[in-house]
Amino acid sequence: MSNKPRIFSAHSHSNTPCTRAHQIGALLLIAATFFVTRLFDQSFPPPCNLISDRSSRDADLRVAKTNGGGRPLWPERGYGSHLSLKIYVYDENEIDGLKDLLYGRDGTVSTNACLKGQWGSQVKIHRLLLESRFRTRKKEEADLFFVPSYVKCVRMLGGLNDKEINQTYVKVLSQMPYFRRSGGRDHIFVFPSGAGAHLFRSWATYINRSLILTPEGDRTDKKDISAFNTWKDIIIPGNVDDGMTKTGATVVQPLPLSKRKYLANYLGRAQKKAGRLKLIELSKQYGDKLECPELQFSGPNKLGRVEYFQHLGNAKFCFAPRGESSWTLRFYESFFVECVPVILSDKVELPFQNVIDYTKISIKWPSTVIGPELLEYLASIPDDVIEGMIAHGRQVRCLWVYAPDSEPCSAMQAVMWELQRKVRQFHQSAETFWLHNGSIVNRNLVEFTNWKPPMPLP
Numbered sequence: 001m002s003n004k005p006r007i008f009s010a011h012s013h014s015n016t017p018c019t020r021a022h023q024i025g026a027l028l029l030i031a032a033t034f035f036v037t038r039l040f041d042q043s044f045p046p047p048c049n050l051i052s053d054r055s056s057r058d059a060d061l062r063v064a065k066t067n068g069g070g071r072p073l074w075p076e077r078g079y080g081s082h083l084s085l086k087i088y089v090y091d092e093n094e095i096d097g098l099k100d101l102l103y104g105r106d107g108t109v110s111t112n113a114c115l116k117g118q119w120g121s122q123v124k125i126h127r128l129l130l131e132s133r134f135r136t137r138k139k140e141e142a143d144l145f146f147v148p149s150y151v152k153c154v155r156m157l158g159g160l161n162d163k164e165i166n167q168t169y170v171k172v173l174s175q176m177p178y179f180r181r182s183g184g185r186d187h188i189f190v191f192p193s194g195a196g197a198h199l200f201r202s203w204a205t206y207i208n209r210s211l212i213l214t215p216e217g218d219r220t221d222k223k224d225i226s227a228f229n230t231w232k233d234i235i236i237p238g239n240v241d242d243g244m245t246k247t248g249a250t251v252v253q254p255l256p257l258s259k260r261k262y263l264a265n266y267l268g269r270a271q272k273k274a275g276r277l278k279l280i281e282l283s284k285q286y287g288d289k290l291e292c293p294e295l296q297f298s299g300p301n302k303l304g305r306v307e308y309f310q311h312l313g314n315a316k317f318c319f320a321p322r323g324e325s326s327w328t329l330r331f332y333e334s335f336f337v338e339c340v341p342v343i344l345s346d347k348v349e350l351p352f353q354n355v356i357d358y359t360k361i362s363i364k365w366p367s368t369v370i371g372p373e374l375l376e377y378l379a380s381i382p383d384d385v386i387e388g389m390i391a392h393g394r395q396v397r398c399l400w401v402y403a404p405d406s407e408p409c410s411a412m413q414a415v416m417w418e419l420q421r422k423v424r425q426f427h428q429s430a431e432t433f434w435l436h437n438g439s440i441v442n443r444n445l446v447e448f449t450n451w452k453p454p455m456p457l458p
Contacts, residue, residue: 072352072355072399072409074354075355079417080420083405083420084420085143085144085423086134086136086141086142086144087129087132087134087135087136087143087144087146087188087419088139088142088144088145088178089146089148090145090146090147090148090176092148096171096172096175097168097172098149100154100164101149101151101154101168102148102149102150103150103154103159104154104158105159105164109150109154114150114154118192118238118329119153119156119192120239120402121192121215121239121411122190122192123150123153124402125190125213126146126148126150128403128412129146131404132404132412133405139178142186143186143423144186144188144211144419145186145187146187147172147187147188147189149189151165151199152192152195152199155199165199166200169202169206170206170457171454173206174453174454174455174456174457176453177451177453177455179457180431180442180455181427181432181440182209182428183209183428183430183432184209185211185424185427185429186423187210188211188419189207190212190214191212192214192215192238192239193325194216194323194324194327195216195325196212196226196227196228196325197212197214197227197228198227203227204225204227206457209232209429211232211233211234212227212229212233213234213236213415214227214228214233214236215237216228216327217230217326217347217348217349218325218326218347218348218349228349230349234415234419234422235352236351236411236415237332237399237400237411238328238329238400239402240329240332240333240336240401241309243305244309244333245336245400250336252309252310252337254337254338255314257316257387260313260314260315260339261291261314261315262288262289262290263289263379264291264316264317264375264378265311265317265318266290266318266319267291267292267293267295267308267312268295268321268328273323273324275322275345275370276321278370278371279319279321279370280292282372285372286375289379291314291315293311309333309336309337312333312337316378317339318333318334318337318339318341320334320341320342320344320345321344321367321370322344322345322346322348322367326345326346326347327345327348331343331348331362335361335394335397335400338390338393339390340362340363340393341361341363342364342365342374343363343365344365344370345367346367346368351399351414352399352414352418355414356396360389361389361392361393362393363378399414431456442455
């Protein structure tokens with residue numbers, strides 16, 4: 001062993017000097033590597049969804065991400081390359097109390113009655129899932145579980161009161177072993193109104209981990225906490241009248257811009273809401289530009305659905321202010337009469353934001369700045385720009401239609417993509433345990449297959 005200090009280098013095992021021949025050889029090796037790499041790149045181009053040049057990204061973000069046939073295209077990141085779901089739909093006869101949530105305590109609430117109006121999505125989603133290609137009748141292979149309920153309609157028609165709704169939900173959930181297994185994380189509930197999950201008063205105790213489908217993203221005006229969680233829940237479109245969303249001739253045809261009487265309109269009740277009251281006052285000053293008729297929803301002067309859509313389509317812009325809650329059906333309806341929606345609801349949540357660029361199809365204006373300057377701004381927008389926004393809206397409005405998920409573009413297909421993003425491969429809760437052999441047990445070490453209802457809820 002030598003006592004001389006050892007000198008470390010990148011190649012300490014060799015002290016051969018670097019000659020000119022070595023340098024030339026290195027340059028040749030670099031050149032050869034470059035040309036071989038280029039050759040492989042040209043022979044094996046990257047998949048289209050991995051192309052990242054600026055022009056491709058800009059084209060994708062024009063209105064909505066689509067494939068070559070104009071079909072909405074969900075980003076592969078987080079969603080997968082294709083839909084692959086299995087959803088179990090609870091049958092109304094397998095759970096005691098489930099019929100009460102569908103038809104009321106006496107079973108007298110008509111499903112057809114619940115199909116009407118802006119809350120019809122609760123019925124449509126249930127019916128479409130029953131016929132879906134993603135439905136499974138085997139609980140053990142299901143990715144997700146759908147709990148059908150028409151409680152908004154049932155409550156409105158007197159079928160159940162708030163206390164009964166709460167008690168019935170707790171009773172139903174206590175009979176679902178799979179709900180207890182996951183703590184409700186793989187169970188889907190629809191709450192189609194502005195009340196959201198607050199229709200079930202004890203939602204925060206029992207379904208705060210479940211997947212909530214709702215058009216409402218904010219109720220902090222009346223509640224201490226919003227039931228909507230942007231990381232697990234899904235915003236769905238409101239239920240637009242079938243006569244306007246059907247294929248073919250609709251009950252009202254859009255008017256050319258040149259034949260529309262008003263610059264903007266607001267069709268709705270005041271409900272003592274600041275934004276709506278401001279619009280009504282503004283219409284009194286600028287009646288030639290802004291239409292805000294006093295709507296009658298009952299009696300001999302009741303506005304029929306045809307007349308309603310005729311009024312809505314007689315302006316270039318349709319105001320969608322906040323009402324009892326942040327969402328409004330008028331936003332979705334405007335696309336079918338082809339007026340540009342102007343959102344006057346600061347906390348509104350909109351559906352399918354991963355595929356829709358809402359700046360191309362709508363305007364969002366601060367609800368605190370409702371006045372003449374709003375009308376001046378709208379009047380300054382050229383008709384060709386308005387036509388462009390309307391054309392973009394035609395491309396995406398199919399996502400507001402509750403049609404089968406087999407359709408190339410529908411609200412149900414969009415919901416399926418969003419649900420797929422929520423699927424977990426492993427299920428656990430505070431009351432779920434597992435052993436070395438993979439068996440799932442409860443706190444008393446009873447295996448999952450032997451759990452008997454009623455069960456204490458997680």
